[in-house]
Amino acid sequence: MRTGGQPIEALRKGMEYLAGQLGNIEIRGAGTTGSGRQLASVIIGADIVKNEITAHAVAAQNLVPEVKTILEIGGQDSKIIILKNGVVYDFAMNTVCAAGTGSFLDRQASRLNIPIEEFGSYALRSDSPVRIAGRCAVFAESDMIHKQQMGHRVDDIVRGLCQALVRNYLNNLAKGKLIAEPILFQGGVAANVGITAAFEEALGKKVxxxxxxDVMGAYGAALIAKRKMEKSIDTNFKGFDACLRDYSARSRECSGCSNVCEVIELFSNDELLASWGDRCGKWSSRLEGRPLVAR
Amino acid sequence: MKLTFPHLGNAYIAVKALLDELGVDYIIPPFNNKKALEIGIKNSPEFACLPLKINIGNIIQAYREGADTVLITGGCGPCRFGYYCEMEREILQDAGYDIGFITIDAPRGISLKEYFSQLLKITNGINIYKIAKAVKNTTEIAILVDQLEKLTFKMRSIEACRGDTDSVYRDFQQEIRLINGAQSIKKYISQTSQKLTNIRCNTGIKPLKVGIVGEIYTTIDSYTSFNLDARLGNMGVEVDRSVTVSNWVVEHMLKKVFHLPRDLKYAEAAKPYLGAMIGGHAQETIGNSIMYSQKGYDGIVQIYPLTCMPEIVAQSILPAVENDYGIPVLTLIIDEMTGEAGYLTRLEAFVDLLNKRREMAASDR
Structure with a gap:
């Protein structure tokens, strides 16, 4: 599900849905991952909080133990993970451009008036793709409009876009890395058959x-939580009802030193639950039950 | 005359000691922060590197507090930073700031006599003996501060209670600004180092060790690197950094001035990959990565500001080092557009990777 810029609300809905699906079961461990991992962990009471790179790798290895390359393209970012001898050996995340991500595809699909779910099948129908400048999302869009005006078929433009995105991804992330099989492709964009085809074409390998x-990150976080909880520790999980409480987050500038960090504070009914975003740990150290650093 | 100087990590402590000893009036610019960066970005060319932008911000902030002359180093060789004294002078002039520049070690390379005459310019003619003593004290303080920093790297990785080291170090940075004179500064450094040593530690743990290499400004300046050293430290990693302020003062200024042989171990190590000095710290980056690997470090983090040519060259060589020595390298490129969240995610994943590799190596044995 999409957060729509409202992560707490999305979390609440998600947990309600899960509670309805699962019925009355005992939860023995919980984990969070992704860019909202800290926020989510405070609200649900997570046992592990893991970055998405490690989570994706753990999930992929569980399904295909001999996996060597993981391509992951999500809504806002994309990554490549290289594994060697069953260990993450190298990884990269997009740094300079969002042209290779799901939100870019979303936007182009809506420009072309194609539902995103059908986007990939358009690409498969093309036999002469149009070359689209894919280095930058903004220029790709203007190039695409230009190609439309020239009278190219939508199928060919869509396939051209898929190729441009893959080219951008490989240039930005895979530069100098050995992409060996088995290759796993995960993240929301993996639903797009056009992109998958473009990857297989560019790499000359099976994907x-x-x-x-689309939930490999969550799966990985669950696996990591399970491994930790096997040592039979009590879970921090606060129960499905915890989400129904009233939560609000706000940010403020700390004036403790010249760093002027933006500290984010999470409240529930005026009670401060947690803070993060400080560089020195003055506020976030409260979060983990560590003694407060007096100043 | 009221001097000021741009920040570079903790270099202000040594510079402050120098100016205290010489009896010169000065203003330390506010520490690097968003404000300094914003002012710098507004007044600098878009494609200049992050250090220049922050320098400009520092100088303008100090100017507003009453400084009228900038003390800066220059020099032939490092990278375009060697020319920043000139760049910054012109940028500030164009922007309408009436501020003078004194450059120690001017771009053309200078003799011992000239070196002291540069210093004499700021000292209202005090004698050469006193200047020599001030230079000696400054160098010693630079070394002490670097040793203190190194101690925080070690303590952070083994402290029993997360945040103890940060807390001591934070107090130090707040207080040291208010302490005047080389002797008092030395005394306070040694007190702080005692406090750090007294921090309760977990005994018997062997923390991961990571070497930080890359462009000098971003490796040394914690604000610019998003507190790279403390971040890793608080994940239980002991970091080290070969390029330091004192190392720069001793190797690049004093030894050059006195024509002493320099410590070139890094260049020797880098030789199979990069046989010549190509500017900046590229050769140090390669050489130090190799030396860290030989010393049994678990990983390397390279960090540099966007558009830094020497480090771009080094980055393209590092995969070969990574391969030959089997040591993982993470490269971080920063500028004012860098998102902190993605940066942290990468650091965390890198530490996971290093931990996992260590586990695997242990189970193989």
Whole structure:
């Protein structure tokens, strides 16, 4: 599900849905991952909080133990993870451009008046793709409009876009890295058959899409939590009802030193639950039950 | 005359000691922060590197507090930073700031006599003996501060209670600004170092070790690097950094001035990959990465500001080092557009990677 810029609300809905699906079961461990991992961990009470790179790698290895390359393209970022001898050996995340991500595709699909779900099948129908400048999302868009005006078929433009995105991804992230098989492709964009085809064409290799490609990060976080909880520790999980409480987050500038960090504070009914975003740990150290550093 | 100087990590402590000893009036610019960066970005060319932008911000902030002359180093060789004294002078002039520049070690390379005459310019003619003593004290303080920093790297990785080291170090940075004179500064450094040593530690743990290499400003200046050293430290990693302020003062200024042989171990190590000095710290980056690997470090983090040519060259060589020595390298490129969240995610994943590799190596044995 999409957060729509409202992560707490999305979390609440998600947890409600899960509670309805699962019925009355005992939760023995919980984990969070992704860019909202800290926020989510405070609200639900997570046992582990793991970055998405490690989570994706753990999930992929669990399904395909001999996996060597993981391509991951999500809504806002994309990454490549290289594994060697069963260990993450190298990874990269997009730094300079969002042209290779799901939100870019979303936007172009809506420009072309194609539902995003059908975007990929358009690409498969093309036999002479148009070359689209893919280095930058803004220029790709103007190039695409230009190609439309010239009278190119929509199918060919869509396939051209898929190729441009893959080219951008490989240039930005995979530069100098050995992409060996088995290759797993995960993240929301893996649903797009056009992109998968463009990857296979560019790499000249087969790309595997795991069944639950779109929740591999969550799956990985769950696996990591499970491993930790096997040592039979009590879970921090606060229960499905915890989300129903009233939460609000706000940010403020700390005036403790010249760094002027933006500290984010999470409240529930005026009670401060947690803070983060400070560089020195003065506020976030409260979060983990560590003694407060007096100043 | 009221002097000021741009920030570079903790270099202000040594510079402050120098100016205290010489009896010169000065203003330390407010520490690097968003404000300094914003002012710098507004007044600098878009494609200049981050250090220049922050320098400009520092100088303008100090100017507003009453400084009228900038003390800066220059020099032939490092990278375009060697020319920043001139660049900054012209940028500030164009922007309408009436501020003078004194450059120690001018771009053409200078003799011992000239070196002291540069210093004499700021000292209202005090004698050469006193200047020599001030230079000696300054160098010693630069070394002490670097040793203190190194101690924080070690303590952070083994402290029993997260945040203890940060807390001591934070107090130090707040207080040291208010302490005047080389002797008092030395005394306060040694007190702080005692406090750090007294921090309760976890005994018997062997923290991961990571070497930080890259462009000098971004490796040394914590604000610019998003507190790279403390971040890693608080994840239980002991970091080290070969390029330091004192190392720069001793190797690049004093030894050059006195024509002493320099410590070139890094260049020797880098030789199979990069046989010549190509500017900046590229050769140091390669050489130090190799030396860290030989010393049994678990990983390397390279950090540099966007558009830094020497480090771009080094980055393209590092995969070969990574391969030959089997040591993981993470490269971080920063500028004012860098998002902190993605940066942190990468650091965390890198530490996971290093931990996992260590586990695997242990189970193989």
């Amino acid at each position: 595997i899409i795991p069944e639950y490609y």
